[in-house]
Amino acid sequence: MSSQPTETQAPTRRRKPRPAGTLYRGDITGLWSWVLHRITGVAIFFFLLVHILDTALVRISPAAYDAVIGTYKTPIMGLGEVALVGAIAYHAFNGLRIILVDFWQWGTTHQRLLSWIVIALWVITMAGFVPRHLISVFTGQ
């Protein structure tokens, strides 16, 4: 009896409160793009540490360098390179978006559009890169 709704309370649909006026909403223009930017940045950093060491083998001997760089041409590593280039392309385009939003008023008021442009540029880059790279990995051309 005590838990009955009283007549004066109109039934309303419950809504999740949304914070107003923050950049970081839980959609692709906010939090997820930030998480992805962070993960790709860390991944590229660790690749770069190894990559400088493998390149340094040119100072040991031609045979040593060729042996290690040869592993870049195997199918498994070939797929890893697709992931690496995907990470770089995302970090680069999204980084440019961050810079535009920071320095350019128009960018701040058109964040959604800019995020879609980032996704579109990423898709175009990968559409150009992936077939070409897989042909090189699997047929050597």
Next chain:
Amino acid sequence: MSVTIENPRSPYTRPRVGGLNIEKWGWIYMRVSGVVLVVLIFGHLFVNLMLGTGVHQIDFAFVGGKWSDPFWQWWDTIMLWLAMIHGANGMRTIVNDYVRKVQVARVLKVALFASAAILIILGTLVAFTFDPCPAGAPADLVASFCPVS
């Protein structure tokens, strides 16, 4: 005795201590280096992975061809410095965000600084002391312009 009270509506001004604001310059560096790195890294990936026979062309002779030209030595060295400092500084931000223990954070930051410094020096030396035609190397492994020994 009269006390002056600051106007409560006056905007907050940060107390300035030193002259140089390191964090601000770090923030600017991330953006300036990022713009340059887009060109350098995309160029690097395009020449090495898209042109010619892609990843299959890469071997000692290929590097010999590129690094006998100062253009590519400088390209790679600038890319090395910018990317390494950008990446290490970004990792420092992440350590600041997640590592609560001051001692652990300090150890990680020293490790980041040390690895970045060592790899920058190593990579710069490698690019500029590189010999495309090392004495006694088998002719089929080095660039075609090397004199046959």
